[in-house]
Amino acid sequence: MASDADSTATIASLRESLCSEVTPLPVRFRALFSLKHLARHETGDNALAAIDAIAAAFTSPSALLKHELAYCLGQSANMAAVPYLQKVLADLQEDPMCRHEAAEALGALGDSGNLDILREFRDREGEDVVIKETCEIAIDRIDWENSAQRKAEKLRQSDFASVDPAPPMPNSDSEQTVDDLEKTLMDVNQPLFLRYRAMFALRDLASPPDLPTAVPAVLALAKGFADPSALFRHEIAFVFGQLSHPASIPALTSALSNLEEASMVRHEAAEALGSLGEEEGVEETLKQFLHDHEKVVRDSIIVALDMADYEQSNQAEYALIPEAPKVAA
Structure with a gap:
């Protein structure tokens, strides 16, 4: 050590x-x-x-x-x-x-x-x-x-180590389907905290990416980009950055490309695309926004292109030091 x-x-x-x-x-x-x-x-x-x-x-x-x-x-x-x-x-x-x-x-x-x-x-x-x-x-x-x-509550073990704004929905005797969670996600009459719980439950159903629920869960999450809350839309983009699932690329590209979208959403979409940098066409999409009118978007593109470069490299870790603590011999 x-x-x-x-x-x-x-x-x-x-x-x-x-x-x-x-x-x-x-x-x-x-x-x-x-x-x-x-x-x-x-x-x-x-x-x-x-x-x-x-x-x-x-x-x-x-x-x-x-x-x-x-x-x-x-x-x-x-x-x-x-x-x-x-x-x-x-x-x-x-x-x-x-x-x-x-x-x-x-x-x-x-x-x-x-x-x-x-x-x-x-x-x-x-x-x-x-x-x-x-x-x-x-x-x-x-x-x-x-x-x-x-x-x-019994929570499903998540693949993600992050401390999230809300925990996923608890496991129950009658497992909630992607459709059930999508209904909660998109119900603007429900408290935001509950809708976030549905969001993170859908995230967990999309990882690993070969789960049978993965693509349906990603497509359900993508519908969240139509929500009236910029905060909610930005969190959808953040979740897509965690998942790095190719099925999210069209929705993320659309969010980034919408110049009327809130900058906090567009910046998060840019970084999420950076995590998908090895996928065909993503780097070219990002480069189109290097001179965006919003500084936070321009900065995010610079970081996202660096992430994309990392995704295509053989570097062991993105950070300058290893992410996992070393164990003493």
Whole structure:
């Protein structure tokens, strides 16, 4: 295993890469994913140093990078991330995409101590609808995390290690079909948290990609791009990025190509296509948007093309350091 001194030096080096405005964006993203791994798997001072290193980059002008910082802090399972996330959420001058991600990250951490600030911005007069909806889901997630209901539920083992905005629907005696889940997914009269649960249940039915339910589940999820909520549509694109299923390419291409679509949706569609970079035509599609009118989309295309390049290479890991902790011999 790496010594404390080695870890300290690694974190310092990654922090320098992440926080440098002259470092290419794809390199900064790779440094960030490495720091996310360390924040989650290191202990004590090294974990805190990794969290501080991630948070130090909130000074960047890149909304894309800052929203990814917030996401990574939410995945850290470390309450030391809370003050940084609360500060981003409370900053009314910050990009709504970053504030939304900070609220979602507070929900992912699952601590009921964050309920007050989430309620404050859910109920704030004049607040951006994306922030209100995110806070609503985060509150429901924290309530679920700390409920007796959670202990009683049997959840299908997911292929994905992410802490999601909502858990998938629980397994029940009468297994829900793709059609059942699609109905819940698309029912705008249901709470967003419940619809998200259907979304993540459909995701899990689409992995691995050779499951008989995979293509039907992807096609059901794609219908979510017609939802009136930009937040909901962006989460569909995020899920497609996790799945990297070729059946999602037409829907993702359509979302990216729609110049009237919200930038938070288009950026997520671009990154999802990046994860499918080895599929025919995807790289060419991405390159068409290198000079998009939205900066967050342009930045996402740069990162997505780097991901596509990785998908076509023999590199062992996308991040700068291995994603799995080394085991001592």
